[in-house]
Amino acid sequence: MREENAIITYNDPKSPVSEAYRVLRTNIQFSSIDKPIKSIVITSTGPMEGKTTTVVNLAVVFAQAGSRVLLIDADLRKPKIHKYFKISNNRGLTNYLKSHTELMDTIRHDIIKNLHVLTSGIIPPNPSELLNSNAMKNFLNEVKEEYDLVLFDSPPVGSVTDASIISAYVDGTVLVVRSGKVEVDAVQKAKEALENVNANILGVVLNNLDKKILGNNYYYYQYYYGDDSSGKKRRRRSKAVKRATFDD
Secondary structure, three states: OOHHHHOHHHHOOOOHHHHHHHHHHHHHHOOOOOOOOOEEEEEEOOOOOOHHHHHHHHHHHHHHOOOOEEEEEOOOOOOOHHHHHOOOOOOOHHHHHHHOOOHHHHOEEEEEOOEEEEOOOOOOOOHHHHHOOHHHHHHHHHHHHHOOEEEEEOOOOOOOOHHHHHHOOOOEEEEEEEOOOOOHHHHHHHHHHHHOOOOOEEEEEEEOOOHHHHOOOEEOOEEEEEEOOOOOEEEEEOOOEEOOOOOO
């Protein structure tokens, strides 16, 4: 699937898959009652699990609901968000962090109503150090004042430390897991890596379930999140929706 065709929430907002993303949006909104969630990083255990498609479509449904959203490509190793929106990646996050150019000149404001996009910019030689810099933390504090929600796409947590670094200072983390692709042990290790930096894990998106389990051309979009007062895991599951391909 080409990246620009993967923004189904914009291209086909009435589709069952778009409804599944709206279910995910609602679950995130209710994941924290006392403190509003204003910054979220979306990651995965490994490549090709659907994290980038998930974060792009999640950004769109939040924007469609009236939230002022900033979508940031913080995958400074294999950035792809600029491909989804067919925009240039000549300047972006790395350019701002290194040269402190005017922020609003770096952000793209003309994408979708209420949705602004900050691409990765030039790939740096030291992504982890850049993401862990004071400049990055100051940048996040600045944009949280300007936007209702800031969404980050990051590299897989099982590959490099970047996602753990970002998870340490954002309000929440969502882990995307592709069914049938990742071993349970790998997911557990990814969860432990996030917990080691005290990440606030909002939940896990499980996608691409085997159609043999659920019938031809269908899958369930599942979202697992926090512990309830009894200590049991809660689960919300949308109705069966059309099968989709979620690639990074």
